[in-house]
């Protein structure tokens with residue numbers, strides 16, 4: 001088989017065979033196929049698409065391109081969640097200890113932020129000493145001993161996706177449904193997940209701007225997971241505005257801790273309870289049929305009782321983090337300059353552009369434009385108003401946490417365009433738009 005023939009066939013709109021896809025992915029992973037041929041293939045796939053079978057084949061070829069994690073001797077059911085990426089999305093910090101506190105062990109690998117969307121691993125590194133890189137043996141041992149582990153993505157897991165994703169990023173081939181679906185699901189399959197709750201973000205601050213395309217992506221991922229025996233639920237959740245109020249690493253850890261103590265922003269709490277309840281229900285499906293309402297009230301109880309926070313302490317301690325910082329979040333990294341922007345008019349919030357809020361956090365240094373850049377864990381912003389809220393002139397709209405005057409000035413200019421006022425009452429945004437299950 002020759003790479004050039006496979007590229008030509010996809011260029012001409014042909015359906016590739018399983019053997020061709022396996023050959024291409026294996027040879028690209030081991031370096032036999034160079035980036036320029038893979039880039040040409042990606043563009044052909046982007047333009048002509050991949051059918052369902054090709055997408056499943058691509059997913060499996062990428063899942064099998066490296067190690068596959070098998071925790072079946074440690075965990076009765078391996079439960080995972082995945083967010084397609086958003087602004088202020090600190091869900092994993094809350095949901096993982098919450099599900100573990102309900103007695104369902106969780107072992108998860110998460111990513112770093114890229115561009116305006118934050119990453120769980122960057123947030124956890126706000127905690128002094130928290131070790132994000134674990135060897136496979138350490139990962140397994142922590143899952144066995146504590147029933148909770150949250151580390152960075154192992155480079156040996158679906159390495160083909162790691163290479164292809166970096167290439168897609170620079171060849172304008174990211175926003176392609178079969179490529180996104182196979183990328184996400186290859187990692188979930190390689191990580192050995194039996195149960196996956198997918199949080200597919202939709203809106204101004206998400207990959208998918210429209211409900212129809214988010215729905216198509218969600219369906220495709222549910223079908224891929226189901227075809228390999230996973231139990232998958234996909235939630236379509238709002239990402240027109242940030243989740244919760246805090247955006248920026250240490251600020252988000254602080255807000256997550258408030259939520260783990262039973263407080264925090266109501267939208268964040270509700271979002272986490274729904275994600276956790278789906279994870280619990282699917283994880284226990286084989287024992288007996290738990291209703292969503294039972295799982296929701298159990299999860300709410302574990303948040304309010306402090307049990308979820310206790311599990312978070314166990315996680316931080318097990319991974320070498322300084323627990324005193326989560327007991328007293330004022331000791332997490334703090335910014336030198338705090339500035340509040342007040343409302344110039346009265347009215348109602350019609351739009352709070354999540355993309356612009358995410359970009360404002362990047363302006364301040366909370367995220368990176370390119371992989372590998374260093375970030376400032378202390379900086380970011382809090383939004384004080386969400387869509388549907390009323391505003392009185394003079395009230396605070398944003399609090400900025402900065403360590404650099406020039407960056408602060410740039411961010412203040414950006415925020416001028418981030419919140420759209422309305423003179424008439426506006427409706428709050430829904431938390432979720434749809435739930436997609438295998439039918």
Ligand code: URA
Pocket residue numbers: 084085165174179180181183184
């Ligand atoms: N997240 C991924 O892991 N892959 C994509 O292609 C898009 C979002």
